[in-house]
Amino acid sequence: MRTGPEPNAIVAALPAVTPFVGPEALERQMGAPFHLRLGANESLFGPSPRALAAMQSAAVGGYLYNDPEGFDLRSEIARVEEVSLENVCLGAGIDDLLLLTCRAFLQPGRVAVTSLGGYPTFNYAVAGCGGSIYSVAYRSDAVDVEGLAEAAQRTGATLVYLANPDNPSGSFASRSSVEGLRSELPAGCLLILDEAYADFVPRSERPVFDPEDPQVVRMRTFSKAHGMAGLRVGYALGPSSLMGLYEKIRLHFAVNIVAQAGALASLRDPEHVARVVGQMPSIRDFLSAECRKLGLSTLPSFTNFVNVDLGSPERSLRLLQELQRRGVFVRRPFAEPLNRCIRVTLAPIPTMQAFILELEAALGALGS
């Protein structure tokens, strides 16, 4: 039997890694389901009831192809974001849009700058397109925005990735800080602003950019505040020239008919997102206060998750494993200095109470 083709030079050099091991895979390994799923920053408040109704209705018509232009959804996004239709591109989540951006710009010899310990799927996309990653360490448990600018200049980077608010740190770079980063970008460098968690920050505090700015693309998702993680809808906001470039290489049918309908209905029900976002401060305070009773501090957060500080990477790893053994799914940030923490999704209070009971028991099992 003859052999198949060799992969191309870029793919041949890739290691066998998966950006994320999902909780389902962990459950299969353990042979038991998680009873608390607080590790993926999903919205346990669910989607808007109107979005759910729209999705169930759209499924009936799912024997027809989805609109590859996503015209209705893009029109609504353009209205809400106050940009033109030509400034909007849909994707199957921000993952899809990150890959698209890497496919458009990277090749061997080009550099992407990001935070050390930031979103692994971005690094996966960079590697998959032959680019090189340059990582900037966190500073004071937050993204080092000035460090990103400095690294971009020093490396002649093609892409700079900033999640704002950031995952996994939960930190938020101020409007002036991000606008400052943009102004310090070298020519020929694009800032990817991953705003997956931006819904949790007041609009007035977010950076402002001309939608036709050739050096900025913003990415948003329906996975977090909109409560539609499993549906896979995100969008990019950026200059029409960039959207035109995406158009040449994107998978046109990537956002399915149910996802398009749900996202559209969710945008038309802003009260739902406002209700979810509005509950975050009190839940965050509740979790922090309960942790304090257990002798643990928490990091500031501008998102729907909180990092609980265990003091050392060894202790946070042991706690992660003990919680997992008890059927509780949380995550531990990969890189220093945040790997001393466990990252916990903020959920309705009864779920948080259940988590605190498990945390207390797990800490007891660990000893002091």
Next chain:
Amino acid sequence: MRTGPEPNAIVAALPAVTPFVGPEALERQMGAPFHLRLGANESLFGPSPRALAAMQSAAVGGYLYNDPEGFDLRSEIARVEEVSLENVCLGAGIDDLLLLTCRAFLQPGRVAVTSLGGYPTFNYAVAGCGGSIYSVAYRSDAVDVEGLAEAAQRTGATLVYLANPDNPSGSFASRSSVEGLRSELPAGCLLILDEAYADFVPRSERPVFDPEDPQVVRMRTFSKAHGMAGLRVGYALGPSSLMGLYEKIRLHFAVNIVAQAGALASLRDPEHVARVVGQMPSIRDFLSAECRKLGLSTLPSFTNFVNVDLGSPERSLRLLQELQRRGVFVRRPFAEPLNRCIRVTLAPIPTMQAFILELEAALGALGS
């Protein structure tokens, strides 16, 4: 204002083309909806009722991420296809899997062989990954399978694409013919067997390959007989080494939670697909007989669509435009010799009767 980055060398060379203009875009251009949608070979019989129920139920849980491994669906596919889990990769339709294959293997200087006038999205993926297309003309209104083998040898092709049954011709290459093509592939060449329409052909007539054959990957979809085009689910069947390669570059969350649930339920209701497929011969015969009464012949078809022969490209184009003006969406194959035809999806008899009335009126408007 500084400029953004230049695209990489491959993307910089791409023309601004869209592989398909969807019917929704045509409707927006016309300012009126189509009342008969017979141009995309969707299943107007709809999905399995069990699949629909599963999708509506899955939407409720869509605030959680989908399983990136698609374990349950892949397990069911492996069972039905009698292969191992390691021989199955999910994708957001065959489009996703074609792009993945091109991303894995192509680079400037590598060649993909396909039929002239075949699936434009394959050509789009080849171009988007820097490969070159070598096209083989249809012969006697069918794919020239021997011509593909000859072209693969002559060009030292990396990929050979064969849709079987073929779209847009509707032709079917016999088991021995496809197995012959495989045996004549040069070393280092992969046969992509696009079996989107294979459900319409008895299993016993389809080619048989060792799932670990390093030179064959088969692609299947839920868009046609399963009636789930808008959901975007397809899968590749191939050697575990190839599936491992896909794993290094694929978008892991591409098949959303509703789509996974629907596809799984549809596989567990094979009677639905059997009922749909079982109706094709009588509908095909009905359409052919009605066309004959109008003085038109039809091409043989092994799919859920039929080409109606207008005798010349000029006449088929005029008919296409006249039908479109009347609110009827059909397609006209792009390339000779099939561009003398219009391609019509087979639908339930009442819909076919409505189409025949429109066809008769459109022919009348054209004159003879």
